[in-house]
Amino acid sequence: MIWDRTETLPREDMEQLQLSRLQTVVRRVYQKVPFYRERLQERGLKPAHIRSLADLTRLPFTTKDDLRVNYPYGLFAVPLEKLVRIHASSGTTGRPTVVGYTKKDLRTWSELVARVVVQAGTKPRDVVQICFSYGLFTGGFGLHYGLERVGATVVPASAGNTQRQLRLMQDFHTTVLVSTPTYAMYIAEVAQEMGLNPAQLGLRLGLFGSEPWSEGMRQELEATWGFKATDNYGMSELIGPGVSGECQMQNGLHISEDHFLPEIIDPETGEQLPPGEEGELVITTLTKEGLPLLRYRTRDLTALDYTPCPCGRTTVRMRRVTGRTDDMLIVRGVNVFPSQVEEVLMDIPGVGPHYQIIVDRQGYLDEFEVQVELAADYFTGKFRDLETLERTVKERLQTILQITPKVKLVEYKSLERTVGKAKRVIDKRRI
Amino acid sequence: MWVKQISVFLENKSGRLAAVTRLLADHGFNIRALSIADTSDFGILRLIVNDPAHANRVLKEAGFTVSETEVLAVEVPDRPGGLARVLDLLHQAGINIEYLYAFVSKAGENALVLMKVEDLQRAVDVLSAQGITIQGHDVVHQI
Structure with a gap:
């Protein structure tokens, strides 16, 4: 089933729609966001100069650092009273990245998540258990409202308390699981310890996101749970989950191109790369009101595939994300930057400037x-001083x-x- | 009146203790007493050696994290109840012991126990008043 006919627009019509929306968003940020007006003026660029999609490359990039510098509301294109929701994700330093949604943005978000969950195979009759945390993180609420939009029965179980998750699954006859892939493996492990066979719990679909995973992991998940495991992608800066997702073909993630205009660039030079080549995904938000972003550098490495998909959708597919162009780590679904660790350590007398981060996976949990x-x-020479120091470091990092x-x-x-450049991070996980 | 103890911070990884003792041996230091307190991650090695100032310097130059602390060397009669009496006295005086460990060899008929307390002088006064001998570094480091 296809949720929205826009997903099947002929290429020409899609590009027409994208261009008209691009022109609108450039005009809006030029008028409403001083940061963008200055950036465009520096380049001698006026909104009227955007006459074709090829003109996209004349626009400046936006980075996570720009969001940080303009913390919290500097890049918002609407006054605060128009915002109805705030979310945040971790920034590269102590400051988080803040995103804001208008009423219309929330409606758009639900629609986009609806597309993602429907193309993965969710039906209105499904009982969907969401094991993402609810809160500033966009994962929980994003999936929640999109699934309700589709008419599925949502169980907002949130993250953690695995035995309870399993009880809910049994009692409520959950058919669809929303979580990180590693947490799904962990739930299966706990189920087995409790004498349950995950494959007999009656789940038929897994919607996975918020951390990179491999084809091997997919096969393992599908074999263990006896369900279809699908990938979806998003990030809070762009909207949250709902940017792209796999259809039943499980061969690339369809990007909602009418809302997110994608490009692939060479992360070193910033040059746009032709379709099919691997590089950094850059996205221009075409419809967002609260926080529209021009050419946002996601730092995620992927490639775009414009060939037709047997599912009937015409939207471009991005390959499963294979890595990052920066040093961001994703640990238990949470974004972590080594610079955050560094900042904490620098503030604590007693520990030196030298540190090392070691990420490993014990069973299915990241350490x-x-x-x-x-x-x-x-x-x-006092034992207690060392223990206190260790505890202080741990608490501040946490x-x-x-x-x-x-x-x-x-x-x-x-x-x-x-x-x-010191080797600060040793990532032993095989993803 | 009190003796100098050297503390060395050690990561819990194989070979570190051997490295310290090898270094001290190579420089001709004799370890008189030692104790280790540890967690799963790190430990503190406490040492009484002859010429602690020199040993401290040698260890630092070799890159070890070292600190010097003063402790008491208390003579304890080498018989049942010997240590108990000393500890009772300190307890009654409200003096807490952070840690203690024993010498391998004896001072005459008595065992020698090293103690770290907050108020060294008060502990000395309490114990001396009861006829308990506290050994100075001149004796201890030469045992």
């Missing part, structure tokens, strides 16, 4: 360890990162010193 050197002059880290004090000068 996040920070090793930091004890400052030589801080050592008092506050900033929103995940519980393991902290290990190591000897001064025991971490590797390298000339130039």
Whole structure:
């Protein structure tokens, strides 16, 4: 089933729609957002200069750093009273990235998530258990309203308490699971420990997102749960989940191109790359009111495929995201930047500037360890001082990162010193 | 009146303790007493050696994280109840012991126990008043 006829527009009509929306959004940000007006003026660019989709490349990029500098509301294109919802995700430093939605944005968001869940195979009769956290993170609420829009029965179970999740699944006869792929594996593990066979719980579909995963992981999930496992993609800066998602073919994620104009660029040079080539995904939001973004650099690596899909949709498909152009880590579905860790450590006397992050996967759960050197002059010889220090580091990191880290004090000068860029992160996970 | 103890911060990884003791051996230091307190991640090695100032310098130069602390060397009669009496006295005086460990060798007929307390001088006064001998570093480091 196809949720919206726009998903099947002939290429020519889609491009016509995209151009007219692009012109509108450029005109809007030029008028409403001083940041963009200045950026365009610097380039001698006026909204009227955008005459074709090819003119897109004349527009400036927007980065996560721009959002940070303009924290919290600097890039919003509407006054605060027009906003009805705020979400946030972790930024590269202490400041989170804040996004705002108008009433219309929330309607758009529900529609876009509806497309994603329908193309994955969700039906109105489904009982859908959402195991994403509800809160500032866009995952929970985004899927929630999109699924309600479709008419599915939503169980807002939120994240955690795995035994309870399993009980809800059994009692409510859940048919669709929404979670991160790793959490789905973990639930299966707990089920088996409880003497349950996940494949016999009656689930027929998994909607997975918010962390990268592999084809191998998909096969494992499908074999364990006996359901179809589909991938969907989004990020809070763009809207949250609902940017793109897999159809039943499971061969690339259809981008809602009438709302998100995609390009692939060379992350080094910023040059646009031809279809099919791998590079950084850049998205211009075409319909957002609250926080419209021109050429937002997602830092995600993928490639675009414009060939027709047997499912009948004509929208371009992006390949499953294979990596990042920056050092962002995704740990238990949460975005973590090494710079956040660094900032916390710099503020704590007693630990040195040298640290190392080790990410590993124990079973199906990510483990996040920070090793930091004890400052030589801080050592008092007292055991309690070291324990207090370790606890302080752990608590401060937890506050900033929103995940519980393991902290290990190591000897001064025991971490590797390298000339130039230090190897701060060791990611042992095989995804 | 009190003796200098060296504390070394050690990561819990194989070979670190060996590295410290090897270094001290190579420089001719004799370890008189030692104790280790540890968690799964790190430990503190406490040492009494002859010439602690020099040992401290050697360890630092080799890159170890070291600190110096003063502790008491208390003579305890080497018989049942010997240590208990000393601890009772400190307890009655309200003096808390952070940690203690024992010497391997004896001072004459008595065992020698190293103690870290907050108020060293008060502990000395309490114990001396009851006829308990506290050894200074001149004796301890030469045992």
